[in-house]
Amino acid sequence: MGFQRITLTVNDLVETVDVPTNMTLLQMLRDKLSLTGTKNGCTAGECGACTVLMNGEPVNSCMVLAAECEGATIITVEGLAKGGQLSKVQQAIIKTGGVQCGFCTPGMLISATALLARNTNPTEHEIREALVGNLCRCTGYVRIVEAVKEAAKM
Amino acid sequence: MINPHPGLPELEYLKPSSLEEASKFLADHAGEARPFSGGTDSFVRLRDGVWKTSTLVDVKHLDGTNELSFNPNKGLTIGAAVTMNKVASNADVLKHYPNLAEAARSVASYQLRNRATIVGNICNASPAGDTIGTCMILDGVLNVHGVSGFYSVPLSNFFLGPGKTVLKPGDIVISITLPIPPKGMVGTYKKLGRNTIGDLSIVGVAVLGYPTHETKSGFRFRIALASVAPTPYESFKAEAVLSENPITADSIAEAAQAAMDSVTPIDDVRGSARYRKFMVRNLTREAITETWKKISK
Numbered sequence: 001m002g003f004q005r006i007t008l009t010v011n012d013l014v015e016t017v018d019v020p021t022n023m024t025l026l027q028m029l030r031d032k033l034s035l036t037g038t039k040n041g042c043t044a045g046e047c048g049a050c051t052v053l054m055n056g057e058p059v060n061s062c063m064v065l066a067a068e069c070e071g072a073t074i075i076t077v078e079g080l081a082k083g084g085q086l087s088k089v090q091q092a093i094i095k096t097g098g099v100q101c102g103f104c105t106p107g108m109l110i111s112a113t114a115l116l117a118r119n120t121n122p123t124e125h126e127i128r129e130a131l132v133g134n135l136c137r138c139t140g141y142v143r144i145v146e147a148v149k150e151a152a153k154m
Numbered sequence: 155m156i157n158p159h160p161g162l163p164e165l166e167y168l169k170p171s172s173l174e175e176a177s178k179f180l181a182d183h184a185g186e187a188r189p190f191s192g193g194t195d196s197f198v199r200l201r202d203g204v205w206k207t208s209t210l211v212d213v214k215h216l217d218g219t220n221e222l223s224f225n226p227n228k229g230l231t232i233g234a235a236v237t238m239n240k241v242a243s244n245a246d247v248l249k250h251y252p253n254l255a256e257a258a259r260s261v262a263s264y265q266l267r268n269r270a271t272i273v274g275n276i277c278n279a280s281p282a283g284d285t286i287g288t289c290m291i292l293d294g295v296l297n298v299h300g301v302s303g304f305y306s307v308p309l310s311n312f313f314l315g316p317g318k319t320v321l322k323p324g325d326i327v328i329s330i331t332l333p334i335p336p337k338g339m340v341g342t343y344k345k346l347g348r349n350t351i352g353d354l355s356i357v358g359v360a361v362l363g364y365p366t367h368e369t370k371s372g373f374r375f376r377i378a379l380a381s382v383a384p385t386p387y388e389s390f391k392a393e394a395v396l397s398e399n400p401i402t403a404d405s406i407a408e409a410a411q412a413a414m415d416s417v418t419p420i421d422d423v424r425g426s427a428r429y430r431k432f433m434v435r436n437l438t439r440e441a442i443t444e445t446w447k448k449i450s451k
Contacts (some may be wrong), residue, residue, distance in 0.1 A: 001164045021167040044198050045266050057239075059270045063197050064269065067167040080177065132352040133263020141157065 004067045010035070011079030021064040026050045026061040028069075029076060037077040037106045041135070048134035051107035052076050058114040060133070077106035080113060088154045089113050093147035100138035107134045114149045121152055157396065162200055166209040173216050173299045173326065180211060181301045181324030189213045189326050191234050192269035194262075195278040202409045218297070218328040224250065224411075229333040233275055234274070234326070238285070239287075240265040251332060253341030257288040260345045263352055271329050276309070279319045279385070286386040287360035287378030288343055300325040313385035326380035336374075338366040340448035344441045345380075346433050348424060355381045356425040357433040361441040363449050374451065375409070375442060381424075382417035382434055401446055412440035436447045 007016045010033060029035045029052065039062060041049030045063040052061045054074035068127050080087040086094075099105050107135045108131065115122060115130040122130065127148045128141070136144065168187070170176040180187050187209040189198045199205045213219055214235035221233040224246035234242060241247055242258040261267055261275070261284045274298070275283045286309070294309045301324040309330075312319050321327070341362030348352030358380030366374045375396040384427035392413035397429045399405040419427045 002166050004167065022162040022165045024162065027161055043201060045194055045262075045269075048263065050267060051265050054268075058265045059267050059268050062190075063194055063266075065162075065167055065193070065210070068214075114264075129351055130264055133265045 004092075005029045005068060006070045008069045008071060009073045010073050011075060017066070021065070024062050025052070025054070025059075025064040025066050025069055025074070028066040029061060029074070035076050035078050039103055039106060041103070041107075046135070047104075048111065049104055050105040050130075051110045052132060053110055053114060056114075056117070058111050061117060075110070077109055085106035087113065088151040089116065089147065092151035092154065093144065096143045096146040096150055098139060098147040104134055104136040104138075108136070108144055112144075112151065115148065116152055122148070124149070162197060163203075163207075165200070167212065168209050169212045169215065173328070176211055176213060176326055177215060177299055177301050177324040180208075180326070183209060184323030189212055189374055191219070191271045191274045192237065194270045195274060195280075205223055210340075213326055218324070222331055226334070228393060231329050231330055231331045233271050233329045234271060236271060236273075238270045238272060238275075239264065241272055242267070250335060251292065251342070252330070253343060253360065254285065254288050254292065257285045257343040257360060260284050260343060260351075260358075273330055276312070276330065277319060277321065277327055278352060279313055279317050280313075281316055281353050281383055281385055281387070282358065282381040282385060284343070284345060284355060284358055284380060286360060287380050287388075288341070288362075289330060289332065290386060291314040291341075291360055291362050291376035291378045294330045294332045296327050297329045297331060298325050298327050309387070311376060315384050335362075336366065338449065339364040340445055341376075342441050342444050343435045344444075344449075345441055346437060354424060357381050357430050357437055359421075359434065360440045361438070361445045363396075363442070363445045365449065371397055371400055371405075373397075375445070377409070377413060377438060377442070379413065379434060379438075382419040382430055384418075387417065389416045391416050396442070403443075406439055406442045406446065409442060410435045413438040 002021045039049040041047035045060040050062040051058050101107050111134050188207050189211045219235040221235040222236045224230050237332045238258040240256045247255050272285050275285045282409045296307050342357045346356045360378040363375040377392045392409040395409040414431050419429050419430035
């Protein structure tokens with residue numbers, strides 16, 4: 001099996017990584033770059049725990065080959081805070097209490113960040129629709145949806 | 155059976171520089187190499203061990219695969235690499251084929267639609283494919299490149315069975331072309347899942363309708379059903395009811411019953427065959443009623 005050398009930008013840092021051709025973006029982020037905030041929940045593109053921004057759009061990183069990411073710009077949950085300050089969505093989810101075990105949280109934050117970037121004042125339905133691909137087993141979603149509404153107001 | 159390991163089986167990744175190179179490689183390695191675009195169906199099958207693929211061939215950059223263009227004479231061309239989100243938010247699609255945008259938006263999740271493609275949905279050939287029915291009743295034609303060069307195949311001739319199509323080794327679907335829809339066309343896609351948004355369909359019903367001089371009723375409806383037959387299924391019997399009879403609540407109900415009688419669903423984890431048949435009837439009635447309301451406006 002082959003290896004590929006790829007260069008990409010992750011959380012504003014340029015990284016050059018040698019990846020086996022069957023390695024997913026998720027594995028590369030966690031195992032090669034030690035960015036373990038992004039989680040593996042289902043390995044099937046259904047739960048959203050592995051959601052990252054790729055070229056500005058949320059994707060399930062377990063469903064992307066690292067080899068496909070040459071030249072890509074990736075943002076993970078570790079890249080949301082700027083200059084030591086948590087992002088609006090991060091602050092909001094703490095305020096509303098939308099975190100229990102925290103496993104879905106990185107993916108939720110990424111999806112919510114992407115939603116607010118394309119829709120600055122989403123309705124509740126639009127929020128729920130945008131978060132359809134992020135499953136949570138703990139919270140029942142209410143406080144997560146409240147967090148997105150709160151962040152939109154901030 | 156979901157493989158809990160976060161990786162994929164051992165495989166090579168090939169990014170060919172031309173359609174010729176891609177088709178030749180795929181034909182030379184038939185059974186071992188597969189083309190892929192978004193990977194949202196391919197990766198699942200690889201992880202489940204359903205496919206024994208040793209090379210994934212990335213087609214996302216090949217000539218024509220990134221096209222998303224509308225020509226007022228020719229229609230809409232959607233390249234194989236164009237994601238469902240791009241299609242669902244495109245101004246020309248929303249204006250001329252809003253039912254296609256609706257079908258695309260019903261698939262899975264926003265993240266998945268940033269990778270999944272309409273062409274991939276078609277080539278995966280699942281009878282549950284949400285966008286296939288709409289593309290069929292819009293008379294979509296696939297533009298294919300194979301070892302002998304370019305050829306076209308209408309969607310109506312494309313499917314052979316669950317997961318099976320007429321494509322041969324070396325064939326790569328470059329794009330789908332949807333002709334200009336008939337004047338006054340409106341339509342919808344109704345999907346029943348185990349939850350409100352995001353699930354695979356238990357039943358899916360794509361309907362479109364338009365005024366015409368060619369039928370007794372003055373209207374023609376096209377009706378395609380998902381998850382109720384070995385392939386995506388156009389119900390000509392149901393369509394005939396609405397061509398032959400004035401469109402009323404009764405004829406709509408009769409068409410819905412004809413749709414129900416024409417399908418052969420199976421029991422699976424998402425629903426029983428019996429339940430599916432009744433849901434076909436109900437969703438078809440809903441979809442036709444909504445389409446009729448839009449036409450009569």
